[in-house]
Amino acid sequence: MSNQHHTLLIIGGGAAGVSVANNMRRQNADIDIAIVEPSEVHYYQPGFTIIGGGAYTMKQTLRNEADLIHPSVTWIKDYAETFQPNDNSVSLRSGDTVSYDYLVVCPGLQLDWDKIEGLKETLNKNNVCSNYSAETVEYTWECIQNIKEGTALFTQPPMPIKCAGAPQKIMYLAADRFRKRGTLDKFTIEFLNAGPGMFGVPFFAKALNKVVADYGIKTSFNHNLIAIDGPAKIASFETTDSDGNKQRITKAFDMIHVTPPQSAPDFIKNSPLANAAGWVDVNPKTLQHNQYSNIFGLGDATSTPNAKTAAAVRKQVPVVVDNILSLKNSAELKEGYDGYGSCPLTTSLNTVMLAEFAYDGKVTPSFPLLDPRKNRLIWWWGKLVGFPWMYWHLMIKGYRIDIPHLECYAKKFTKED
Numbered sequence: 001m002s003n004q005h006h007t008l009l010i011i012g013g014g015a016a017g018v019s020v021a022n023n024m025r026r027q028n029a030d031i032d033i034a035i036v037e038p039s040e041v042h043y044y045q046p047g048f049t050i051i052g053g054g055a056y057t058m059k060q061t062l063r064n065e066a067d068l069i070h071p072s073v074t075w076i077k078d079y080a081e082t083f084q085p086n087d088n089s090v091s092l093r094s095g096d097t098v099s100y101d102y103l104v105v106c107p108g109l110q111l112d113w114d115k116i117e118g119l120k121e122t123l124n125k126n127n128v129c130s131n132y133s134a135e136t137v138e139y140t141w142e143c144i145q146n147i148k149e150g151t152a153l154f155t156q157p158p159m160p161i162k163c164a165g166a167p168q169k170i171m172y173l174a175a176d177r178f179r180k181r182g183t184l185d186k187f188t189i190e191f192l193n194a195g196p197g198m199f200g201v202p203f204f205a206k207a208l209n210k211v212v213a214d215y216g217i218k219t220s221f222n223h224n225l226i227a228i229d230g231p232a233k234i235a236s237f238e239t240t241d242s243d244g245n246k247q248r249i250t251k252a253f254d255m256i257h258v259t260p261p262q263s264a265p266d267f268i269k270n271s272p273l274a275n276a277a278g279w280v281d282v283n284p285k286t287l288q289h290n291q292y293s294n295i296f297g298l299g300d301a302t303s304t305p306n307a308k309t310a311a312a313v314r315k316q317v318p319v320v321v322d323n324i325l326s327l328k329n330s331a332e333l334k335e336g337y338d339g340y341g342s343c344p345l346t347t348s349l350n351t352v353m354l355a356e357f358a359y360d361g362k363v364t365p366s367f368p369l370l371d372p373r374k375n376r377l378i379w380w381w382g383k384l385v386g387f388p389w390m391y392w393h394l395m396i397k398g399y400r401i402d403i404p405h406l407e408c409y410a411k412k413f414t415k416e417d
Helices: 015-027 045-052 137-146 166-181 202-215 310-328 377-395 411-416
Strands: 003-011 033-036 041-043 062-064 074-076 080-084 089-092 097-105 150-156 187-193 218-221 223-229 234-240 246-252 255-257 295-297 341-346 352-357
Touching: 003 015, 015 033, 015 310, 015 377, 041 045, 045 137, 045 166, 045 341, 045 377, 097 310, 137 166, 137 255, 150 166, 150 246, 166 187, 166 202, 166 255, 166 341, 187 223, 202 352, 295 310, 310 341, 310 377, 341 377, 352 377
Parallel strands: 003 033, 003 097, 033 074, 097 295, 150 187, 150 255, 187 218
Antiparallel strands: 041 062, 080 089, 089 097, 223 234, 234 246, 341 352
């Protein structure tokens, strides 16, 4: 067992953790930084949608973690287990303890496959697929390629989840593949969402209803997948009616794309940093912990009510870095994060609807004059080339990409809506 101390300790080496470390290094050349992250491989997760749709390869989403972390940052290849915020320390799985002056917590989400009975046994076979994991995403493309006709179900669990648009993005890519093959009319495609509508922001939900109608997709809301029998190709859902009455129904399928329920990692849920719902309890605008002033959180594991996307992380990183430096210099913290998130909704194999929004469902596009509801080829190229390039070469390397996103850009279009 050993003890070490770092000025800034970061839990999690995903999009948020690496970006914070490298951004902090650019702002302050001398600060002592360490990252706790067990994985040697770093995935560009927004690419998983288009791997499943056959437009991207796994190799394009992969980098070695070691190549992304600035050489002056200490990489602790271990798991964080428990937090002792009153002692400013974190215990690791190896038995080591790391103490800190400032702590940033950003371990991402965990995928709760076990919450759907029978899913683990049948995932990656029997045409049961999911884009949500590196181990399963390539099988989605296999299923779409091999299926010739029948019923294709696409499910979405209760919120919150990573990238709330992803469960329907893959559905549109599959439908467009079938259409291009001339077999769309041989399929019954159904979107089964545990939530009440197509999308959390009504402005975009209305536009997506048109996409669904164009493909002839059936939608069923308040349908939560609770069990799956792979060999029998039967999915069981719990439905909730308008009076709150629950009923169990079954549906047969030839292919099903499952989005697993998601939650904060167990070691966060069981820690003093969590709120009652299990999320890292932070101020939604400053990202400072509500109880421990030298702790900050960002990314998917926090309590902030924004879309859990890489675009949100991009806007959160400078807020966390600047506020830690302000705290260090006894200056006032800034309420710099407005809840921005972006969801490039792949509506076909060459179009994307770029949904950008902030807290309270405000529509906040980055591009004036362009109707955000329109499906555009330019955003497809963004999804395929531009956004991944920005991720690897700017955001992860700690550069700040501040493209203003303004509600006034959408005013004309939201009035029309």
